[in-house]
Amino acid sequence: MSHSMPPDCESNSTSTLPEQPGVLVVRKHHFLVRWSHWLNVPILLGLILSGISIYWASPIYQHKPDPSTGNADVAADIGIWICAHVPGLHHYSSPPDWVYTHMSLGPGMLGLALRLHWLCAYLFMLNGAVYAAGLVRGGGWRSLLPRRTDLFDALRMFRYYLGFPFAKLARRKWLHPLFDTKYNALQRAAYFSVPVAGLLSVATGWAIHKPMQLHWLAAAFGGYNTARVWHFWLMWVYILFVVPHVILVFADGWDTLRSMIVGWSTRAERSEVVANEQ
Amino acid sequence: MNNEGKGAMPSTGMQPEVKSASMQKPQRFFGERPLPAIEMAPRVLRYQSRRDFLVFGAGALAALAGAGFLLPQNTLSRMGMPRNMDSPGKEWFLNKALRIDDDVAEALYSGTRRVPTHTKSQITPLKNNYNGATPDPGYISGWKLTLDGLASGLSISLDIRNLLTRFSVHEQITRLVCVEGWSAIACWAGLRLDDLLRAYPPVSEAKWARVESSVNLDASGNPDPYFMSLDLATARHPQTLLATHFNGQPLTVDHGAPLRLLVPVKLGLKNVKAITRITYVAEEPRDYWAERGYSRYDGI
Numbered sequence: 001m002s003h004s005m006p007p008d009c010e011s012n013s014t015s016t017l018p019e020q021p022g023v024l025v026v027r028k029h030h031f032l033v034r035w036s037h038w039l040n041v042p043i044l045l046g047l048i049l050s051g052i053s054i055y056w057a058s059p060i061y062q063h064k065p066d067p068s069t070g071n072a073d074v075a076a077d078i079g080i081w082i083c084a085h086v087p088g089l090h091h092y093s094s095p096p097d098w099v100y101t102h103m104s105l106g107p108g109m110l111g112l113a114l115r116l117h118w119l120c121a122y123l124f125m126l127n128g129a130v131y132a133a134g135l136v137r138g139g140g141w142r143s144l145l146p147r148r149t150d151l152f153d154a155l156r157m158f159r160y161y162l163g164f165p166f167a168k169l170a171r172r173k174w175l176h177p178l179f180d181t182k183y184n185a186l187q188r189a190a191y192f193s194v195p196v197a198g199l200l201s202v203a204t205g206w207a208i209h210k211p212m213q214l215h216w217l218a219a220a221f222g223g224y225n226t227a228r229v230w231h232f233w234l235m236w237v238y239i240l241f242v243v244p245h246v247i248l249v250f251a252d253g254w255d256t257l258r259s260m261i262v263g264w265s266t267r268a269e270r271s272e273v274v275a276n277e278q
Numbered sequence: 279m280n281n282e283g284k285g286a287m288p289s290t291g292m293q294p295e296v297k298s299a300s301m302q303k304p305q306r307f308f309g310e311r312p313l314p315a316i317e318m319a320p321r322v323l324r325y326q327s328r329r330d331f332l333v334f335g336a337g338a339l340a341a342l343a344g345a346g347f348l349l350p351q352n353t354l355s356r357m358g359m360p361r362n363m364d365s366p367g368k369e370w371f372l373n374k375a376l377r378i379d380d381d382v383a384e385a386l387y388s389g390t391r392r393v394p395t396h397t398k399s400q401i402t403p404l405k406n407n408y409n410g411a412t413p414d415p416g417y418i419s420g421w422k423l424t425l426d427g428l429a430s431g432l433s434i435s436l437d438i439r440n441l442l443t444r445f446s447v448h449e450q451i452t453r454l455v456c457v458e459g460w461s462a463i464a465c466w467a468g469l470r471l472d473d474l475l476r477a478y479p480p481v482s483e484a485k486w487a488r489v490e491s492s493v494n495l496d497a498s499g500n501p502d503p504y505f506m507s508l509d510l511a512t513a514r515h516p517q518t519l520l521a522t523h524f525n526g527q528p529l530t531v532d533h534g535a536p537l538r539l540l541v542p543v544k545l546g547l548k549n550v551k552a553i554t555r556i557t558y559v560a561e562e563p564r565d566y567w568a569e570r571g572y573s574r575y576d577g578i
Binding site for chain 2: 022023024025026027028038041042045046049054055057058101105106109110111112113114115116118119122139142143145181182208209210211212213214215219224225228258261262263264266268
């Protein structure tokens, strides 16, 4: 670049601007946050797959045994239904097991599933501590706290997401609501709820793992049996979170995905808004 | 052109502005702070991105390899992995995790902490969860409990009348929790194992009891003796009973007549039915379910 330019241009640049135009970047995520974020993928997958295998040994949702199949498990009913209605699965060897062989490690392996579940559970707690440390060290925790205006702003975002596909189809302009914060209200609600769900999963996990030594913890969730129900439904929080999370990250684009791996974002304009308004 | 305007112009204008803003207003503790923006050479940004993506990719591959290493063989076979991935290293690693969990359970145990007791109205049905077939009641008439590993060096045999007349009977309504996840509240009565330990003290170096039932059967009805390790600290817990009665009635064969271990601070699988022998030993004895991939201590 420099040798193609006339000498007078070079002298001009040294007097006012730096030689190479830089990119303005902001550090969005502390590296501990990034690492623990991605470690959650295998750990949560391991917890869910082994968890459903454990669930198989004594399902929460049961009905009177079906006279023809002898099955009493609602989850197994779903497998039976899938095998009966999905083409190509009519001759599946064991329809009641379909859900468990496809959504878990498999049925009839409680011992193996428990070992993996404990392993992943300890890793999950360690990883949660790393995440918390990253939030504190990077100051990122402030961006996750709910605000008084969140309910209204969440509705605005909801309206935006609902209208977006129609606006695209009608080729109309559909403006993203403006926020002067790192996350919009819906994101904040999601990113605040998931760590809370993580804490509750750990607490209910301990409550059903040690219902005698930690009987006060089990009692806090309504007793041993109710704590199992909590633990089961908390799993669905992650599943229901991950689907829109992944879709929206890809919809939002490369910069957002990269920022969770590299940490940098080149969308520095938004931080200027923050800087100017404060 | 546009890019240059975005990249270079605000950087020179912004840096002092951030400073002045923070100097003018002291920020609230919970208030969101602006993300510090810095100027970076595109080359450096590209280099860092490439490096971090490579590290990230290596991490993803490592996670995949870890999953292949740790997942049960049945699961891997179903996913189309033809090779047997079971290895001694995998067993060792998973057992290590299990051991850590057992150590945590042992650290949580307290000899003075009682498990919650319930009222009669909270009693729930308790199914017969014999691992194999339920034994034929013929064994009950000649039943005896044998104690080994005693300080006296003798082997003692006691029948159910001995036990019930020599020791006071305690009643408790507690929850039995199965490793499978279900649980049941029942009223149990029997003598305290602690009282038996006092009457027939074990050898001084004993730290464990091996509790076994020789009448256990496997699923097809063949003899399959059941044996289980119990640490003496738990054996001395005041709610650890040698139960003779279930919900006010003498134990039925389903529930381990005439004598079963009731240890509510352990999983149900440690609550051996139809006990025939207790041996006190110094080293941790074998355990039926630990040999089948479950934990050893099983404290809950």
